[in-house]
Amino acid sequence: MEVDKIIRLRSNLCLWTAPPEYSGRGRRRIHGRKFKLLDESTWDEPAQTIELEDEKLGRLKIRLWYELHLRKSPLHPMSVILVERLKPDGSKRIAKPMWLAFIGKSMPSCTEIFQYYLRRFGVDHWYRFAKQRLHWTLPKLSTPEQSDRWSDLMPLITWQLWLARDIVKDNPLPWQKTAPKLTPGRVAQSIGAILAVIHTPAKPPKLRGKSPGWKPEQTRKRRINYPVVKKRTTTRTKKQPQPA
Structure with missing residues (x-):
């Protein structure tokens, strides 16, 4: 490169x-x-x-x-x-x-x-935080476009947690000590109270009714199946001593 x-x-x-x-x-x-x-x-x-x-x-x-x-x-x-x-x-x-x-x-x-x-130490910690706390690698997405959109959300979520560190109230777990400066992980742990007040921008779910179904003129495409990558670890077998 x-x-x-x-x-x-x-x-x-x-x-x-x-x-x-x-x-x-x-x-x-x-x-x-x-x-x-x-x-x-x-x-x-x-x-x-x-x-x-x-x-x-x-x-x-x-x-x-x-x-x-x-x-x-x-x-x-x-x-x-x-x-x-x-x-x-x-x-x-x-x-x-x-x-x-x-x-x-x-x-x-x-x-x-x-x-x-x-500076790489801060970057490495962010990758660890995004994978473990923000579940960056958890979804099994189908297309590269979906993976790119999901990856674009990671820095946006991190900035929201960073900007909310002064307005959240620390909510430590029973085995955690109170922290004077909240990390993004501790903010994510306490941001539920703020989300309950501001609510969600998503529309409420509609009542269940009779679905119109699939349109007759609309063609369907099967989901692309990719080959499964399997990693095998070879174990060395000890040779048995042959009888004399």
Whole structure:
């Protein structure tokens, strides 16, 4: 996909630098030197080093390297960023450093790129809230258009819960403590009282009568049946020892 991507790398990964220029003999080299994230002796001089003070994280040290790649993808270079939290005296903290990789065309500055990555935690929590509390993936819809309309309701419902947080009264469950600031989940738990006052915009149901039935000139279409996707987990059977 032609989009800018920020990816977190595991700390024991081994990367490779760009290969040197062709010497004129033999096969061209694909990889350069090893760049082990755990071994600082294999690191090259960073292209950029910045130290800054963050309001929440404290003092940070950010280093940047260009043109690194994985062993199986030498044709896809990436920029690697190391974010370290420092003590007030400048020494490293016990917390593990955070390695990030940027793949794309327009790379943001080092002071912004790690903040973009930290925003993913709020996004991940929203996806979890939409699936578990708003039942995003619960309906079994028939067409992609129906799925799109149902998905469009999720952010609208979230904004309604967010705007109603100041007018609802907290209604905790017996095992929950009172919260000074209500989360969207707690607002959804207490918004029933507001809905009972403002009522629903839907029209009241009509009385049951004789249905006019299906029009004779109207053609019917059968519902499309899609193949069922089954996932099977293979269990390894232990070999029985053969008698001697």
